[in-house]
Amino acid sequence: MASTAYASVADAGRFGTVAHGRFIAYLGFQGPEMNKKITMIELAKIARVDISTVSRALSDSPVVKESTRKRIQRIASEVGYAVNAPASSLRRKSARALGMVIPLNPETDQTMSDPFFLEMVGGVSQAAAELDYDLVVSVPREASHAAEQRLLNTGRADGIIVIGQAARAAHLNDLAARNANFVVWGARMKGAKYTTVGSDNAKGGYIAAAHLFSRGARNILFLGDPGLPEVKLRYDGFKKAHQESGVAHDLSYLLRMNFGGRTTYDQVLEFLRAGNRIDGIFASSDILANSAMHALVAEGLSIPEDVKVVGYDNIGQSSMMTPPLTTVSQNIAEGGRMLVELLLAKLEGGTANSCFTKTELIIRHST
Numbered sequence: 203m204a205s206t207a208y209a210s211v212a213d214a215g216r217f218g219t220v221a222h223g224r225f226i227a228y229l230g231f232q233g234p235e236m237n238k239k240i241t242m243i244e245l246a247k248i249a250r251v252d253i254s255t256v257s258r259a260l261s262d263s264p265v266v267k268e269s270t271r272k273r274i275q276r277i278a279s280e281v282g283y284a285v286n287a288p289a290s291s292l293r294r295k296s297a298r299a300l301g302m303v304i305p306l307n308p309e310t311d312q313t314m315s316d317p318f319f320l321e322m323v324g325g326v327s328q329a330a331a332e333l334d335y336d337l338v339v340s341v342p343r344e345a346s347h348a349a350e351q352r353l354l355n356t357g358r359a360d361g362i363i364v365i366g367q368a369a370r371a372a373h374l375n376d377l378a379a380r381n382a383n384f385v386v387w388g389a390r391m392k393g394a395k396y397t398t399v400g401s402d403n404a405k406g407g408y409i410a411a412a413h414l415f416s417r418g419a420r421n422i423l424f425l426g427d428p429g430l431p432e433v434k435l436r437y438d439g440f441k442k443a444h445q446e447s448g449v450a451h452d453l454s455y456l457l458r459m460n461f462g463g464r465t466t467y468d469q470v471l472e473f474l475r476a477g478n479r480i481d482g483i484f485a486s487s488d489i490l491a492n493s494a495m496h497a498l499v500a501e502g503l504s505i506p507e508d509v510k511v512v513g514y515d516n517i518g519q520s521s522m523m524t525p526p527l528t529t530v531s532q533n534i535a536e537g538g539r540m541l542v543e544l545l546l547a548k549l550e551g552g553t554a555n556s557c558f559t560k561t562e563l564i565i566r567h568s569t
Contacts, residue, residue, distance in 0.1 A: 240283045241552030242541050248281065249274050253543055254332035299336040300545060301359030302326055303349045305366060306341060314341055316489065317517040318461075318534070322365060322387065325538020333546065335360075354382060361545045367391065367398075368430050369428030383548045384386035385541050389431040399540045399556045401532035402561040403432050407439025409563045410484045410512040410530050415447045417569050419482030419510050423473065424456045425466065425494060426486025433486045434515065440484055455480070459490065467500075467551055474501050481509055488513035488520045488529055495523065495568070510569040525567035533559040 242260075246253040251274065257265045259274035266274075277283075304319055306312060314320070324409055327337045329505075338359050342349040350373075353359045361383035367374060371391055377384060378396040385397045424440055426433040437456075444451040457469050466489075474480070474497070483498075485491035491513030498509050505511055505525055513520060516531035537559045545556040 223337055240281055241547045241550050242283075243547050243552070244277055245281065245283050249277050252332075253546070257333050266338070290318070292541045298334065299338050299359050300326075300330050300542065301350075301362035302337055302339045303353065303364045303391075303432070304339065304341050304360055305349070305364075305370065307368070307460075310458065311464040311503045313462075314332065317519055318487065318489075319365070320366035321517055321534045322538060325535040326363060326541055327538075328535070329539040330470075335542075350377060350382070350384060354384075361385075361549050363387065363541045363545060367394075382547065385544045385554060387537060387541060389435050391431055397544055399537055399544065399547070400432070400559065401530070401537075402558045403435035404439040404442075406514060406530040406532075406561050407436035407484070408443045409561075410436075410440075410514070411440045411443035412447070413528070413563055413569060414482040414484065414510055414512060415443065415449065416504070417482075417510050420449055421452075422455065422482035422484055423424070423457060423470075423478075423480045423494075424484050424486075425470075425490045427457075427458045427460055428553045429458075436486050453568075461487050461489065463489045463493050466490050467497045470494045470497035471500065474498075474503075483509060485511070485513050488515045488523075488527060489528055491529070491568075492519075492523050495525075495527075505559035506567065506569050512533045512563075512569060516564050520564075521566065523568070528566045528569040529563050529564050531559075531562050532561070536560060 205499050212334060222235070242253055242256050246256045249256060255266055255270065256274055256278075259271040260278060262271070294459045302323065304314065304323075306314070323337075323339060323376055330337045338353065340353060342348045350362055353362050362371070363386075364374065364384060367386055371394060374384075374386060375393070375395045385399060385552070388398050388400050389403050390398055390400070411422060422440075423454045424437060426436065428434040428437045441451055457473060459466055459469060470483075470493070470555040483494050484490065491511055495505055495511055498505055499513075503509050511527065513529040514532075517534075520527040520529050540557060540559065544557075547554045
């Protein structure tokens with residue numbers, strides 16, 4: 203039977219079931235890749251259902267409608283999908299749980315009450331729950347990197363999701379060299395040997411600054427610490443927009459601060475009272491942007507008439523700030539789902555390539 207290369211998932215799905223050769227052609231595998239192991243994520247794509255439906259159908263869950271369950275099982279058989287036996291055994295011996303490590307640097311004032319962390323935990327836990335996994339959250343504050351290994355070695359989690367990689371890249375590369383089952387939320391870093399999921403930080407910084415320029419801003423203050431991988435990329439995009447707009451970026455218009463933001467209000471006030479004139483602010487997080495807006499109001503400045511403000515993250519609170527905040531969305535819920543799906547692909551013995559979430563500007567009244 204001749205192979206057919208489908209143009210899209212939808213095209214393939216219209217055939218209901220497909221022969222193994224057709225499915226491989228659809229995925230675009232050639233030569234040695236013909237023997238590539240098909241993962242549950244890929245099976246979900248060809249069946250045109252979400253990964254949780256595939257998982258339940260393959261375990262004969264009555265939650266899935268019988269016709270759908272049989273169709274998925276038939277497709278799985280025809281494309282040669284097989285459950286990874288060691289991984290399946292590991293899941294049966296464990297509590298069927300995924301670990302989540304959120305390292306908090308004791309030198310900063312960032313805590314688990316940070317809305318970004320809370321929304322990330324929510325996104326990951328929702329995606330895990332849909333696949334009948336529990337979530338075990340670890341928040342180490344010590345300088346050691348033992349949390350990841352402890353979750354894996356004790357069997358409390360089949361695999362782990364690490365939020366952030368600042369000062370941990372070497373440790374994470376070491377884990378990757380030992381084939382540990384983990385994925386990381388954060389920027390793609392040169393030399394990283396592990397899978398990451400995160401926004402396109404350079405693009406985010408660029409579209410934020412470009413938007414401020416389009417609104418007439420020229421003296422734009424940047425808030426954040428470029429020593430952090432994600433912030434550096436946002437700052438790179440910010441500078442690129444300056445170059446393309448023909449506007450020089452004054453390095454004194456960079457206020458270095460961590461994501462905790464406890465000093466943001468005071469730093470912005472001090473900057474303004476020193477006689478510096480600004481008509482725009484790009485903050486590397488929504489929390490920093492919110493603190494900066496309070497400082498602007500304290501100085502009698504109007505937003506957006508006098509100063510236009512853009513944040514980063516699009517946390518739930520950003521739409522309720524005064525005024526509602528224009529911000530770069532990382533699509534946190536999408537990121538949580540992608541982290542879980544890639545981790546499960548690893549547990550099945552499949553590939554898990556780094557990827558970006560949708561990175562887009564959400565325009566509100568602050569600009």
